[in-house]
Amino acid sequence: QVQLVESGGGLVQPGGSLRLSCAASGFTFSNVALSWLRQSPGKGLEWISEILTGSASTYYTASVKGRFTISRDDDKSMLYLQMSSLRPEETAVDHCALGAEASWTVLGSWGQGTQVTVSS
Numbered sequence: 001q002v003q004l005v006e007s008g009g010g011l012v013q014p015g016g017s018l019r020l021s022c023a024a025s026g027f028t029f030s031n032v033a034l035s036w037l038r039q040s041p042g043k044g045l046e047w048i049s050e051i052l053t054g055s056a057s058t059y060y061t062a063s064v065k066g067r068f069t070i071s072r073d074d075d076k077s078m079l080y081l082q083m084s085s086l087r088p089e090e091t092a093v094d095h096c097a098l099g100a101e102a103s104w105t106v107l108g109s110w111g112q113g114t115q116v117t118v119s120s
Helices: none
Strands: 003-007 010-012 018-025 034-039 045-051 058-060 068-073 078-083 092-098 114-118
Touching (some): 003 092, 018 092, 045 068
Parallel strands (some): 010 114
Antiparallel strands (some): 068 078, 092 114
C-alpha cells in the first residue's frame, strides 16, 4: 500500500532554513504528481506546493513563492522541500501527499507529517 514518511522537521529560528524529505513506497513514484501540505495549529490541511511528473513543473502558494523549493528524485522515490526565510506563522506539521493541488483531496493519501517549529 501507499506509504509516505516525512522527516527533517525541527526547531528553527525566524529567518532560518530547513530541508524536509519524504520517502515514498507502494506505488510507481515517477508516474505521480506530489505535493507538500501544511497543517497549522488549530487549522486544516493547506496545500503549499506541488511538483509534476518528471519535475516538469512546480507550483507554490503565494506566501512561500521565492522562499521554498520543491524537488523530487525519482530514482530514490524521494520528495523534498527546501524552506528558507522561515516565519513564526509557518509553525506547522508538514505532510507530503499524492497528487497536485486539484487532486490531493480526492486521492486522500498523505503521510503522518513532520513538525516544523519556527521560534526564537
